[in-house]
Amino acid sequence: MSGFDPAFDPGDATATSVHAALVGAPKIRMRGVRKAFGGKQVLDGVDLDVAPQSSMVILGGSGSGKSVTIKCILGLITPDEGVIEIDGVDVLKLPRRDREALGDRIGMLFQNGALFDSLPVWENVCFKLLAQKRIGRAQARDRAAEVLAQVGLAASVGDLSPSELSGGMQKRVALARAIAAKPDIIFFDEPTTGLDPIMGAVIDGLIVDCVKKLGATAVSITHDMASARRIGGQAAMIFKGRIVWEGPAATLGHSGNAMVDQFANGEREGPIQMELRR
């Protein structure tokens, strides 16, 4: 996000609007998004702007509301309150059909891949294109081979079942599925979780390359700092259901924000105290 103002306070709604105006209309805009499950307030007024063709990383500990945030944007969870806009359109007010049409422009890489184990890899990769009848089955095989090559996998992998793949290969296939329909917004949920550091770096590199090639807007959630620095141009930290900091991903660990620096450096002492269940 060019033109970033380090003094920007994302918790301040007016400042957020001004900030967005300075850098152009955001691709994704969240204001006052709240969501509770039972008595637990998971999102407590999330305000976030993601600029077009930028890469935003949302950081936060387990249970801080990262996944719920992107599930709200994706429409998998309906927030209790707030506004979520994509390209200036309030997606929460869209009729179901339009909401589904909006989904055509969005790709998602799930934490555990979420590949369909009843389908071979090539059908997984081209699932959206086949479901929308944008291509036939014969063409889909060729398209799958093409996309698999982009994530460094041989075309022969297309005939395998997801259960025959290693964790790293599954992640690559999931990435291939996320980019196959050439979306203009892609979400990555913990893309490197469960991978060794080298494979994590490889996946991060592929994510950066694919997002750049597509010219897409990327939103990733992670608590892997190395991954956050590699993927993110911008970073935001969520704590207790609110965005408490936003800044360049390169400054993670020396941002000047005590919470972010404690989290990024993995320090026990600091403003963030692990809550023990009472």
Added chain:
Amino acid sequence: MDLVLNPLAAVGRGVLGACRTVGNAALFALEAVSHLARPPFYGRLFLKAFFEIAYFSLPVVALTAVFTGMVLVLQSYTGFARFNATGAVANLVVLSITRELGPVLAGLMVAGRISASFAAEIGTMRVTDQIDALTTLSTNPMKYLVAPRLLAGALAMPLLVLVADILGVMGGWLIATLKLGFVSATYLKATFDFLQFDDVFSGLVKASVFGFVVALMGTWCGYNSKGGAQGVGGATTTAVVTSSILILALDYVLTEMFFAQ
């Protein structure tokens, strides 16, 4: 006073919870059925589910029907012999099989196989985010996972029950002729002369309803499963138990309807 009210409150909560569950299941079924009338249609998934139910359940349903027919002949012969009415054995067997035992026993067998299979498959998809993935891939999970299975259940079960009817009667005929000394032609004539279209038809209607219920419970329990392996296991158990009980309860309701006619 609390001693009186607390149990009543618990009963009230239970009733409200049951009503909520029934309502949710009904809405789930309505939504799935509504997708059958709106494109896109997933013919491949329907055929897969149809084949799974009709073809792979055939051995267990066939064995159940044959043995039921065999036992029925022996039991009814024992009873009818006490008042010299063994000539009615063939009539009783064909009526019991086509109207009652064919659809109910096939339904229970299919409930064990298919409800469990649907609940486990869809439940696993739920807990591994595959259902959310479907949504993000512009595919309605109800249309993709549930609607084809419900249609397949409702259409495949009558075929299975038709086979069960034939094999059940054949099992009875086998024992009647080989063990009890009935004349084959007489036994078969008594069977077909007595059989009416309504007997078979009512059984097939029951079968279609049972097939729908079995598929509905399997998909509904799987779709709403939570947690990990334990949640999927619980969903599978609930699907089998609920669909079995519903088959028996609906059997009474449907019999009452046909009986009234």
